[in-house]
Amino acid sequence: MFLKVVLLACVASVCQAGGLLAPAYGYGAWNPYNNYPAQPAIASQHSNILRSPFNLGQISTYSKAIDTPFSSVRKSDVRVSNPGVAIGGFAPAYHGLAAPLAPAYHGVAAPLVSHVGVSPYGAPVAKVATGGLLGVAYSAAPAVSHMTYTNGLGLAYACEFVDNDVAWVPYKQRPEWIDVTPVPENDGPKPVVVIAHSEKFEDVYGYFRAVLKSNEKSERALQLTKDAVELNPANYTVWQYRRDILKALGTDLQPELEYVESVITHSPKNYQVWHHRRVLVEWLQDPSEELDLTADALILDPKNYHAWQHRQWAIKTFGLYEHEMDFVDNLINLDVRNNSAWNQRYFVMNNHLGWSDMNIQKEICYTMEKIKFVKNNESAWNYLRGLLLHDKRGLSGNCVVTGFCEELYKNQCRSPFLLAFILDICDEAIKKEEIGVFHNPTRGVSLCEDLATKYDKIRSKYWNYVCEKFRKARDELAAKEDPEKVERTI
Amino acid sequence: MSNQENLEMAHRQHVKYFMRFLDILPSSLSSHDTTRVTIAYFSVAGLDILGSITSISLDLRSRIIEWLYQLQVHPDKETGDMSMCGFQGSSTVNVELDPATAHFRCGHLAMTYTALCSLITLGDDLSRINRKALVQGVKALQTEEGNFAATLSGCESDMRFVYCAACISYMLDDWSGFDKDKAFKYIVQSMGYDYGIAQCPELESHGGTTFCALATLKLTNQLDKLTEEQVEGLKRWLVFRQIDGFQGRPNKPVDTCYSFWVGASLKMLNTLKLTNYGSNRRYVYETQDTVVGGFSKWPDTCTDPMHTYLGLAGLSLIGERGLSKITPTLNITKRAHEHLKSLHEKWAKES
Numbered sequence: 018m019f020l021k022v023v024l025l026a027c028v029a030s031v032c033q034a035g036g037l038l039a040p041a042y043g044y045g046a047w048n049p050y051n052n053y054p055a056q057p058a059i060a061s062q063h064s065n066i067l068r069s070p071f072n073l074g075q076i077s078t079y080s081k082a083i084d085t086p087f088s089s090v091r092k093s094d095v096r097v098s099n100p101g102v103a104i105g106g107f108a109p110a111y112h113g114l115a116a117p118l119a120p121a122y123h124g125v126a127a128p129l130v131s132h133v134g135v136s137p138y139g140a141p142v143a144k145v146a147t148g149g150l151l152g153v154a155y156s157a158a159p160a161v162s163h164m165t166y167t168n169g170l171g172l173a174y175a176c177e178f179v180d181n182d183v184a185w186v187p188y189k190q191r192p193e194w195i196d197v198t199p200v201p202e203n204d205g206p207k208p209v210v211v212i213a214h215s216e217k218f219e220d221v222y223g224y225f226r227a228v229l230k231s232n233e234k235s236e237r238a239l240q241l242t243k244d245a246v247e248l249n250p251a252n253y254t255v256w257q258y259r260r261d262i263l264k265a266l267g268t269d270l271q272p273e274l275e276y277v278e279s280v281i282t283h284s285p286k287n288y289q290v291w292h293h294r295r296v297l298v299e300w301l302q303d304p305s306e307e308l309d310l311t312a313d314a315l316i317l318d319p320k321n322y323h324a325w326q327h328r329q330w331a332i333k334t335f336g337l338y339e340h341e342m343d344f345v346d347n348l349i350n351l352d353v354r355n356n357s358a359w360n361q362r363y364f365v366m367n368n369h370l371g372w373s374d375m376n377i378q379k380e381i382c383y384t385m386e387k388i389k390f391v392k393n394n395e396s397a398w399n400y401l402r403g404l405l406l407h408d409k410r411g412l413s414g415n416c417v418v419t420g421f422c423e424e425l426y427k428n429q430c431r432s433p434f435l436l437a438f439i440l441d442i443c444d445e446a447i448k449k450e451e452i453g454v455f456h457n458p459t460r461g462v463s464l465c466e467d468l469a470t471k472y473d474k475i476r477s478k479y480w481n482y483v484c485e486k487f488r489k490a491r492d493e494l495a496a497k498e499d500p501e502k503v504e505r506t507i
Numbered sequence: 508m509s510n511q512e513n514l515e516m517a518h519r520q521h522v523k524y525f526m527r528f529l530d531i532l533p534s535s536l537s538s539h540d541t542t543r544v545t546i547a548y549f550s551v552a553g554l555d556i557l558g559s560i561t562s563i564s565l566d567l568r569s570r571i572i573e574w575l576y577q578l579q580v581h582p583d584k585e586t587g588d589m590s591m592c593g594f595q596g597s598s599t600v601n602v603e604l605d606p607a608t609a610h611f612r613c614g615h616l617a618m619t620y621t622a623l624c625s626l627i628t629l630g631d632d633l634s635r636i637n638r639k640a641l642v643q644g645v646k647a648l649q650t651e652e653g654n655f656a657a658t659l660s661g662c663e664s665d666m667r668f669v670y671c672a673a674c675i676s677y678m679l680d681d682w683s684g685f686d687k688d689k690a691f692k693y694i695v696q697s698m699g700y701d702y703g704i705a706q707c708p709e710l711e712s713h714g715g716t717t718f719c720a721l722a723t724l725k726l727t728n729q730l731d732k733l734t735e736e737q738v739e740g741l742k743r744w745l746v747f748r749q750i751d752g753f754q755g756r757p758n759k760p761v762d763t764c765y766s767f768w769v770g771a772s773l774k775m776l777n778t779l780k781l782t783n784y785g786s787n788r789r790y791v792y793e794t795q796d797t798v799v800g801g802f803s804k805w806p807d808t809c810t811d812p813m814h815t816y817l818g819l820a821g822l823s824l825i826g827e828r829g830l831s832k833i834t835p836t837l838n839i840t841k842r843a844h845e846h847l848k849s850l851h852e853k854w855a856k857e858s
Contacts, residue, residue: 204598205577207570210543210550215534222599229600232607249538254600254611257661292663320759326710333709354758360711363700367709395747395757403700437743479746479781 185217188224193237199223200230218248229258234265243276250284256293270301278310285314291323295330307331312344319348320357329364338369353387356396363403372407378417380404385421392425398434402441413445413456423455433473440464440483447490458494461487514789516822516829517797521815522559524800525550528812529567541615543597544578547571548621549816555628555840556819556831563629572631575622577601580614582640589643591659594622614644615658616671623678628843633850638679645672646684653686653693654707665706666697670719673726674837680851687727694720695733701757702740714748714755717741718768722836725775742778745769749782752790762804763794763814766821771835774824784825791818 188194201223204211214222225245228238242259246252263273274297280290298304307327314324332338342365348358362380370376384401388394405412413419422439425432439456443464446456465484469477528550532539539546551571554560563571578595582588585606593614595601604612619641626633648655648668655668669690676685696708697720703712704720721741724730733741748754753765766787773779793806794814801810802818820838823830834844 200602202598203601205574207573208598209529209567209571209574210546211531212536212540212543213531213534214537214540218534218537218540226600226602229608229611230602230604232605249540251538252541252599253615253658253662254541254660258608258611260661288663292661295663296661320756322706322711322713326706329709356757356759357711360699364709399701399757406700475749475751475783475786476746476781478783479742479778482778482781 187217187220188241189220194224197224197227197231200226202226221245221248225255225258229254234262236266238262239266239268246280246289250280250287251289253289253292256289260293260296270297273297274301274306278306281310281314285317285321286323288323291327295327298331304331304335304337307335308337308340308344315348319352319355322357325357325361329361332364333368338365341365341369349387353391354394354396356399359396359400363400366404377404377408381415381417385418388421388425392430393432393434395434398438402438411445411449413442413449413451419455431467431472433468433476436464436468436472440468440487443487447487452494458487458491462491513795513797514792515797516827517795517800518557518559518829520797520800521819522554522557522562522800524810524815525553525557525812526562529563529571540599541596542618544575544594544618544625545596545621546812547575548625549812551625551628552839552843553812553816553819555843556816556823556833558829558831560628568629572626572629575626576635578618578622579635579637580612580644581637583609589640590647592637592640592644593619593658611660613659614641616645616648616655616668616675617657619644620671620674620678623675624837624839624843627678627847627850628839630846636679638681641675642679642681642684644684645675648672649684649686649689653689653691666694666704666716666719667706669693670723673723677726677837678847680854682727685727687729690723690727691729691732694724695737698737701744702737703744703756704741711756712744714745714753714765714768714772717745718772721772721775725836730775738776742773742776742781745773745776746778746782749787751786753787760805761790763791763802763821764804764817766791767817767824767838770821770824771838774835779824787825788822788827791822794818 189199199220202219221241221244224241228241239259239262242255242262245255246259249255262268263270274294277290277294277297280287281294284290294310298307308331311324311328311331314321315328318324332341341361345358345362345365348355349362352358366372366376366380381401381404384397384404387397388401391397401418402412405415405418408415419442422435422442425435426439440461443456443458443461446452447458447461452458462484465480465487469480469484473480528546532546551560551563554562575594578598578601580592580595582592591610591613593616595612596615596618600612602612623633623636626636645655647659648657648664649672650656650664652664653669654664654666655672656662656664657668657671672685673690676682693708694704697705697710697716699705699709699712701712703714704717705712706716721730724733747757748765748769750761752761752763753769754761755765755768770779770782770787773782791802794803794808795801795818796803796810799810801812801815803810804814819830820833823833824835831840831842833840837844837847839847
């Protein structure tokens with residue numbers, strides 16, 4: 018019962034996360050989502066990776082909601098790298114251990130454990146191909162999916178799929194491993210931060226240590242590393258040993274590429290898997306799949322840092338720039354606020370298309386169009402500033418840009434990003450001693466004051482700090498223009 | 508669950524929360540198996556920020572210290588090789604290996620860094636640390652590019668481990684394993700067109716990696732090598748991360764941990780005071796679990812030790828009452844940092 022309650026609470030929270038996303042992150046006084054085509058009413062999708070410190074391990078949650086006037090579908094999935102089958106047998110033992118820690122188990126660990134906890138009543142559930150639900154199910158790890166469906170008449174169906182590895186035979190019972198004595202973990206007499214691993218985990222890692230100790234490089238050892246990384250994809254030692262075996266056996270690497278792709282689909286924010294992929298591609302000197310692989314990962318999460326890093330590496334190493342700008346265009350069209358995509362745009366310009374005057378002008382026009390579409394978009398404004406780093410006239414000398422800014426200003430746009438941009442133009446004009454009607458210290462002071470008191474109040478102290486610089490410049494200018502007046506004031 | 512107006516620190520619950528993580532964790536956390544030392548660090552350092560380091564009994568203190576020391580990898584007995592020296596994150600591969608696979612038993616920079624932080628916070632005198640060996644272990648991991656790999660056994664190299672290497676060198680008071688010029692070059696190359704700093708050159712600027720880079724510059728006394736334009740650009744990029752709490756990248760959701768990553772970066776640039784403490788504080792409190800303790804990245808989501816520690820550290824930076832002050836560069840309390848300085852003085856006298 019306890020498990021059931023926790024389970025429900027957890028499902029609710031997972032589902033909620035997607036829906037909450039929009040309202041929870043209100044952007045203070047100004048709302049950058051103002052002019053943005055609203056989508057959340059129709060569908061929301063949310064994935065969340067609970068990562069370990071330094072992102073060395075992970076638990077992923079994924080939820081999706083689709084609402085139409087007639088029906089409503091909610092689906093959530095939580096995956097942990099742990100064998101569900103062991104829970105049935107092991108859970109009671111763990112409960113015994115955890116008894117004095119009851120509160121801990123409730124609030125802290127429970128949200129993470131709860132889906133595994135389903136298995137007591139899920140045990141006899143037939144193995145369901147989770148692949149059909151969520152793509153690739155490569156692992157024996159418990160993939161527990163929850164799906165509820167409500168039709169327009171209020172009839173609701175709920176089902177749970179538990180993918181337990183019912184056919185699992187422990188290594189210690191396998192005749193082909195009879196010649197190997199497992200090496201238990203030696204955690205010392207009084208360990209802390211103990212993880213109550215499953216029996217399966219203990220079994221597999223006992224044999225992994227034995228194999229590592231004897232330096233066995235064989236087919237069965239290769240299979241063993243697969244079981245070991247499935248239990249903990251963040252174990253970099255297992256991945257490295259796996260690579261050593263692949264090399265020693267001269268194994269065909271094509272299936273390995275497919276295998277790691279399935280692991281990436283499963284754990285898209287795991288450093289070790291992406292590293293494994295990179296080493297394989299280096300060995301094969303074949304990057305032909307990399308753009309598709311990363312594109313797939315970026316469909317699921319367009320800001321996945323790992324995917325971008327791998328993609329940039331592949332493009333740079335193998336010169337795959339040719340269609341990259343189209344890819345970027347597409348992503349920016351899908352979400353003009355995708356900062357990762359804007360960064361990639363800069364990457365393509367910087368390494369491939371180059372900063373010729375014409376290219377800079379083309380990019381300026383493109384960016385201005387995007388800013389006209391959504392004015393309060395930091396990503397586009399930052400990119401515009403980045404472009405002008407390559408314009409020898411600087412930030413303040415390109416009249417297309419300065420004219421564009423003044424036009425927006427005249428039309429009552431008061432986005433902090435616009436005002437900050439004009440401020441920077443003023444700053445540069447002052448430094449270059451090219452003060453004009455629009456760009457001068459007095460305008461700088463007034464923009465800072467507007468930002469601090471009206472348009473970007475959360476940063477009021479920062480804008481006051483910036484203002485000091487302009488006040489100083491204003492006073493110096495006044496002194497220059499009319500030394501006597503200043504003398505009189507003194 | 509969260510009460511937006513509830514700005515009371517659930518102090519007692521957080522103490523209990525960390526104490527539980529020091530004890531035993533469920534099997535569902537098996538994927539954290541290789542990083543147990545970091546969980547110990549978040550718990551020990553978290554208790555210290557809460558001013559409750561004394562919740563750790565003398566017996567538990569010695570258990571933690573013994574357990575950590577057992578994870579120190581010593582020089583090869585035969586060859587004297589020190590390249591694998593450091594701390595492992597757990598005892599998963601803590602077995603005697605033959606020469607052919609001996610390199611698999613090696614330290615990991617993040618584990619060495621967090622093990623040292625934990626030992627210092629617990630008041631250990633580091634007398635059982637093989638300082639020379641650890642420094643050689645760091646040296647073996649710096650790449651031509653200037654960044655660091657985490658470990659010898661097949662691993663990516665990036666800004667995170669530049670930071671860990673800098674902290675280790677600082678804490679051991681020995682920079683002979685760390686090429687500061689190369690690291691500086693790498694950091695500047697990783698600065699984006701928006702003046703934020705990324706994991707590696709040309710990637711997207713990120714709050715976490717910006718912290719790693721700035722802390723490294725500060726620890727190596729190289730912050731003043733940045734130009735005024737770069738410093739002002741960084742300030743701008745960092746203050747723009749504040750929405751109510753802080754986000755890690757433009758147009759990404761706010762997350763509790765960036766109250767530390769971005770907050771500490773701003774603190775090092777002496778600019779944190781220009782942000783809005785009230786909004787920041789309110790956001791972090793929204794992610795507090797007042798019933799069983801802990802903080803999460805977002806309101807009403809699962810807590811974890813990392814976000815709990817960083818949430819508290821972020822609040823400490825803005826002077827939250829009842830919390831110990833921290834040194835942002837090393838991410839330990841000032842109290843622990845003072846202890847470290849006294850060790851440095853002792854070592855200086857000995858040499």
